[in-house]
Amino acid sequence: MKVLKFGGTSVGSVKSILSLKEIVETEARTQPVVVVVSALDGITDKLLATSQMALKGDEKWREEFDAIVTRHHQMIDTVITDSQKRVDLFNKVDALFDQLKSIYYGVFLIHDLSEKTQDAIVSYGERLSSNIVATLVKNGVRMNSRDFIRTERKNGQHKLDSELTATLIRESFASLRQPQKNNTIYVVPGFIARDRDSHETTNLGRGGSDYTAAIIAATLDAEILEIWTDVDGFMTADPKVIKSAYTINELSYIEAMELCNFGAKVIYPPTIYPVCVKNIPIRVKNTFNPEHPGTLIKDKIDDDNKPIKGISSIKGTTLITVTGLSMVGVIGVNRRIFTTLANKGISVFMVSQASSENSTSIGVRDEDSEAAVEVLNEEFAKEIETGAMFPMQAENGRATIAIVGENMKHTPGIAGKLFGTLGRSGISVIACAQGASETNISFVVDGKFLRKSLNVLHDSFFLSEYKVLNIFICGIGTVGGMLLEQIRTQQQFLMQSRRLKLNVVGISDVDNFVLDRDGIDLDNYEKILRAGFAANTNHMRDEIVKMNIFNSVFVDCTASKQIASLYQTFLEHNISVVAANKIAASSDYDSYLKLKQTARDRGVWFRYETNVGAGLPIIGTINDLCNSGDKILKIEAILSGTLNFIFNEIAGDVPFSETVRRAKEQRYSEPDPRIDLSGTDVIRKLVILTREAGYKVEQTDVEKHLFVPDDFFEGSLDDFWKRLPELDADFEKRRKVLESENKRWRFVATMEVNSDEPTTFKTSVALKEVPYGHPFYGLEGSNNIVLLTTERYKEYPMLIQGYGAGAAVTAAGVFANIMSIANI
Ligand code: ADP
Ligand code: ASP
Ligand code: MG
Numbered sequence: 001m002k003v004l005k006f007g008g009t010s011v012g013s014v015k016s017i018l019s020l021k022e023i024v025e026t027e028a029r030t031q032p033v034v035v036v037v038s039a040l041d042g043i044t045d046k047l048l049a050t051s052q053m054a055l056k057g058d059e060k061w062r063e064e065f066d067a068i069v070t071r072h073h074q075m076i077d078t079v080i081t082d083s084q085k086r087v088d089l090f091n092k093v094d095a096l097f098d099q100l101k102s103i104y105y106g107v108f109l110i111h112d113l114s115e116k117t118q119d120a121i122v123s124y125g126e127r128l129s130s131n132i133v134a135t136l137v138k139n140g141v142r143m144n145s146r147d148f149i150r151t152e153r154k155n156g157q158h159k160l161d162s163e164l165t166a167t168l169i170r171e172s173f174a175s176l177r178q179p180q181k182n183n184t185i186y187v188v189p190g191f192i193a194r195d196r197d198s199h200e201t202t203n204l205g206r207g208g209s210d211y212t213a214a215i216i217a218a219t220l221d222a223e224i225l226e227i228w229t230d231v232d233g234f235m236t237a238d239p240k241v242i243k244s245a246y247t248i249n250e251l252s253y254i255e256a257m258e259l260c261n262f263g264a265k266v267i268y269p270p271t272i273y274p275v276c277v278k279n280i281p282i283r284v285k286n287t288f289n290p291e292h293p294g295t296l297i298k299d300k301i302d303d304d305n306k307p308i309k310g311i312s313s314i315k316g317t318t319l320i321t322v323t324g325l326s327m328v329g330v331i332g333v334n335r336r337i338f339t340t341l342a343n344k345g346i347s348v349f350m351v352s353q354a355s356s357e358n359s360t361s362i363g364v365r366d367e368d369s370e371a372a373v374e375v376l377n378e379e380f381a382k383e384i385e386t387g388a389m390f391p392m393q394a395e396n397g398r399a400t401i402a403i404v405g406e407n408m409k410h411t412p413g414i415a416g417k418l419f420g421t422l423g424r425s426g427i428s429v430i431a432c433a434q435g436a437s438e439t440n441i442s443f444v445v446d447g448k449f450l451r452k453s454l455n456v457l458h459d460s461f462f463l464s465e466y467k468v469l470n471i472f473i474c475g476i477g478t479v480g481g482m483l484l485e486q487i488r489t490q491q492q493f494l495m496q497s498r499r500l501k502l503n504v505v506g507i508s509d510v511d512n513f514v515l516d517r518d519g520i521d522l523d524n525y526e527k528i529l530r531a532g533f534a535a536n537t538n539h540m541r542d543e544i545v546k547m548n549i550f551n552s553v554f555v556d557c558t559a560s561k562q563i564a565s566l567y568q569t570f571l572e573h574n575i576s577v578v579a580a581n582k583i584a585a586s587s588d589y590d591s592y593l594k595l596k597q598t599a600r601d602r603g604v605w606f607r608y609e610t611n612v613g614a615g616l617p618i619i620g621t622i623n624d625l626c627n628s629g630d631k632i633l634k635i636e637a638i639l640s641g642t643l644n645f646i647f648n649e650i651a652g653d654v655p656f657s658e659t660v661r662r663a664k665e666q667r668y669s670e671p672d673p674r675i676d677l678s679g680t681d682v683i684r685k686l687v688i689l690t691r692e693a694g695y696k697v698e699q700t701d702v703e704k705h706l707f708v709p710d711d712f713f714e715g716s717l718d719d720f721w722k723r724l725p726e727l728d729a730d731f732e733k734r735r736k737v738l739e740s741e742n743k744r745w746r747f748v749a750t751m752e753v754n755s756d757e758p759t760t761f762k763t764s765v766a767l768k769e770v771p772y773g774h775p776f777y778g779l780e781g782s783n784n785i786v787l788l789t790t791e792r793y794k795e796y797p798m799l800i801q802g803y804g805a806g807a808a809v810t811a812a813g814v815f816a817n818i819m820s821i822a823n824i
Contacts, residue, residue: 217275491522
């Protein structure tokens with residue numbers, strides 16, 4: 001015999017209720033079946049809200065009531081096809097609606113809503129739905145659960161009277177033991193009950209239909225209890241919060257109980273105990289996807305070696321701290337705390353006490369916090385007066401999270417990983433608790449960090465089938481645009497082969513910015529961007545920080561000083577930064593150092609490999625050399641793809657001004673080519689390399705030997721283009737001489753440690769004439785080259801050479817930086 005429970009969504013729509021019919025009728029062909037049903041999805045909330053309206057004298061209660069009636073009428077009209085059955089059912093439900101309307105009217109007239117009346121009102125949801133289901137299914141017989149589910153009043157709450165209930169269930173279902181006539185399907189309204197003494201209608205608490213089903217299954221020794229709901233079983237976390245949550249195939253009773261107690265709403269917590277005692281398995285299944293096997297909950301499960309099975313959480317918790325300087329000497333503090341709270345009917349779901357014994361923190365629901373503080377202050381009034389203890393401190397709006405798994409007890413380092421992961425994400429833990437059973441670690445965080453904590457933990461404990469990296473891309477010019485394209489084409493591959501999901505959650509350009517934590521569709525991002533916010537750097541910064549999204553990286557593909565000024569804030573909020581923009585790393589030394597230090601302190605990354613040599617591994621190589629104890633003695637480099645392109649292009653028929661124009665057209669140069677021609681770009685790069693080599697340098701320290709007179713840089717960009725041809729004749733004269741001497745122009749950046757005083761060094765940029773045979777002579781196109789002379793690479797310097805500019809290689813370099821963050 002089986003007990004099947006169908007939740008609100010399973011009876012809430014035509015599609016789902018027809019699926020229910022199919023499922024139970026199939027089961028009933030082979031065995032007796034008891035079906036427990038909830039009210040139609042959302043009806044319980046509506047019944048309660050309408051009663052509040054009536055209480056406040058709000059006439060709108062009538063409209064709300066009518067809507068409830070219409071919803072049920074429409075359902076009956078659509079699913080009950082037999083006209084006689086439909087008429088009978090309409091008579092039954094309309095009789096119930098008449099009663100309900102009278103109760104509401106009474107509440108409305110006398111402005112009074114007692115708990116008894118409220119309980120009566122809320123019972124109609126299940127009474128209605130069970131009538132519909134009993135008529136819909138073949139051979140359905142409706143049972144009245146108030147005849148056999150009995151409660152008693154304890155600490156101001158309705159608690160199940162298990163013994164009486166068991167006896168009454170056995171009596172009511174006696175016929176179930178008889179040989180089956182016509183494959184009867186017993187349909188039971190869940191949730192509702194009757195007080196054993198007053199015989200008033202009561203209930204088992206919100207979500208209580210699961211419990212009704214468990215009580216019946218346990219009493220009748222069912223072979224299995226099936227909980228049919230709207231998701232594919234018990235999942236690693238609430239799928240409505242964690243997109244990557246997935247079904248857990250098997251759970252032990254203990255694991256399921258821990259997860260439910262900490263907010264996994266999929267099963268009402270008291271449900272598990274009665275079936276666990278009888279060793280009856282529970283299967284959680286999806287009414288909308290019956291083929292899916294769902295989750296099996298039972299005593300012993302096959303070991304899957306996963307230390308953590310799932311994560312659950314409770315929103316709206318208050319942490320009450322009972323503390324005092326001399327609390328150590330006060331006897332029985334904990335006994336008094338718990339007795340006081342129990343007497344008031346307040347449930348405590350977490351306790352944490354430091355071994356110094358001078359404070360105990362307890363977690364209660366926000367709605368219980370005021371009463372809890374009041375009764376505790378009363379209980380300890382004497383100690384508070386003498387100063388042995390402080391008045392209770394309550395912190396509202398917190399969230400409690402639990403990670404659960406029976407294998408935790410065999411796996412060292414889980415707590416370390418848990419708190420390390422939270423710390424790196426900038427989430428501070430306010431209190432924590434782990435029982436000696438080691439199946440659950442619970443902790444309290446500020447409510448605003450709930451979503452982020454769940455995501456980051458789900459990711460780091462490999463509960464997710466893939467890791468997620470959330471990316472903001474700022475600037476979609478040549479590099480940013482190409483990067484987005486590269487991400488778009490690689491997304492699928494990385495997801496499949498590396499189990500990494502690159503989720504672009506923000507895009508901005510000069511006009512607009514758009515943010516979406518679910519990820520922006522990269523096939524359509526231009527259109528989405530146009531519909532976004534108007535560009536505003538501070539607004540964007542604030543929105544990104546407010547999003548508070550886990551495992552995230554801000555990618556700067558602009559050349560903007562304003563954007564570079566945001567990095568510090570982002571790093572402080574545990575958002576890594578990948579910059580193609582050179583401004584930050586070449587800005588004043590102290591700011592550069594502070595950015596690196598902040599990243600280190602926060603456990604995130606500030607990466608800018610493409611600042612020098614686009615995709616070439618120059619910064620990384622210098623870092624590796626220095627980290628392994630080498631010392632950089634000299635850097636000689638051609639670092640401007642633009643300038644190299646210009647001096648390779650220049651020829652008898654291609655004057656200097658034309659080469660500059662071509663560099664711009666072919667997108668080698670910075671958007672403003674004066675940055676290249678004034679040496680600024682090369683100086684910035686040299687400053688970055690020198691700093692990475694371990695030396696403190698500012699841009700102003702670099703000696704400059706330029707080739708365009710200073711006054712060319714003074715006016716507007718237009719003036720500059722107009723004046724540029726004035727230089728052509730001079731260049732051509734010198735070019736002819738060079739050609740005859742078999743030499744070439746190269747704009748060279750140099751850093752050299754003084755050999756007589758190795759703590760000092762000199763940096764310079766200069767247009768040099770290099771002879772045939774020099775490694776720089778044959779450097780083609782826009783390529784870059786770097787010669788590193790170090791203590792280990794002295795006689796034969798290390799040489800790194802290749803494309804030093806261009807959107808594709810730069811974007812690929814940025815992509816590589818992003819991937820290096822994703823892989824940690
Ligand atoms: P029903 O009406 O069928 O009783 P509930 O809304 O009470 O359904 O419970 C199902 C919901 O529980 C799911 O839609 C899901 O959002 C939520 N939920 C929370 N935690 C979990 C979890 N770990 N696994 C599955 N669902 C969960
Ligand atoms: N209908 C009740 C509620 O919404 C009971 C249940 O669905 O389990 O809480
Ligand atoms: Mg439920």
